[in-house]
C-alpha cells in the first residue's frame with residue numbers, strides 16, 4: 001500500500017515539489033511527536049524550551065533502590081524532550097550560570113565525557129577556551145585516558161567531569177591526574193552517583209562481568225558505588241572540597257519546573273592557590289607550637 005502511494009505521488013507531483021512535500025511530512029511528524037509534551041509546567045534552562053512533562057529515564061534495578069543512589073533508578077520527568085539534558089546537566093548549568101565566573105572571565109576549561117547539551121552551551125561562549133575529552137566518545141574533541149593525562153601540570157582553570165569516576169578501576173589515579181592538571185586556584189565539578197544509605201564506598205575488583213556489575217553496582221560498566229566517603233577520597237588526591245546543596249536554594253515549584261533532584265549535592269573541588277597553602281601551613285605550625 002505504502003509503495004503504491006509513493007508511486008502515485010511520483011506520478012502526480014513533479015520532482016521539484018517532492019522535496020517540499022517531504023519537509024512538510026517531517027514537520028508534521030515532529031509536531032505529532034511533541035504534541036503530548038506541549039505545555040509550560042517544565043522548563044529546560046539549557047535549550048530554553050517549555051514542556052508539559054520531561055521524558056522518563058533510568059534503569060529499574062533493585063540495587064539502585066536498596067542503596068538509595070541519587071540520580072539513578074527509573075525516574076519520571078528526567079530528560080528534556082528537545083535537547084535531552086539530564087537533571088544533573090541542568091543543575092550544573094544553573095550553578096555555573098549563577099555562582100561562578102565561567103561565563104564572564106577568560107578561562108581554560110576541560111570537559112571530560114562531555115554531556116551533549118551542556119557542551120553545546122559551553123562552546124557558544126567565546127571567553128571559554130573549551131576542550132572536551134573522552135576515552136571513546138566521538139563527541140569529544142580529543143581522546144584522553146584520565147588516569148594518564150598527556151597535558152602539562154597546572155593547565156586548566158576549570159574541569160567538569162561528571163559520572164566518569166565510577167567507571168574507572170583506578171579512580172584514585174584519575175583524581176590525582178585531574179588535580180595535577182588543574183591550576184592552583186582553579187576548581188572542578190566532579191559528580192558521581194552517590195548512595196545515601198552507605199557510609200563507605202562499595203567496590204570489589206573480583207566483580208568483572210557486565211551482568212554481575214549491573215546486579216551489584218547498578219550498571220554493567222560501573223566498578224563501584226560511591227558513598228559518603230567520596231569526599232575523603234577526593235581530599236586525599238589534594239582537592240579542597242565543598243559539598244553544596246545548591247538545589248535546596250530553589251523552592252519546590254522551581255525545583256520541579258527545572259526537573260532537578262532535591263538530594264543531589266554538588267562536589268566543588270578546588271586546588272588551593274600557593275598563598276592559601278602557605279596560610280594552611282602557618283596555621284598548622286602555630287597549632288603544633290601551641291600543642
Ligand SMILES: [Zn+2]
Pocket residue numbers: 044045046047048049080081082083084085
Ligand atoms: Zn532542553
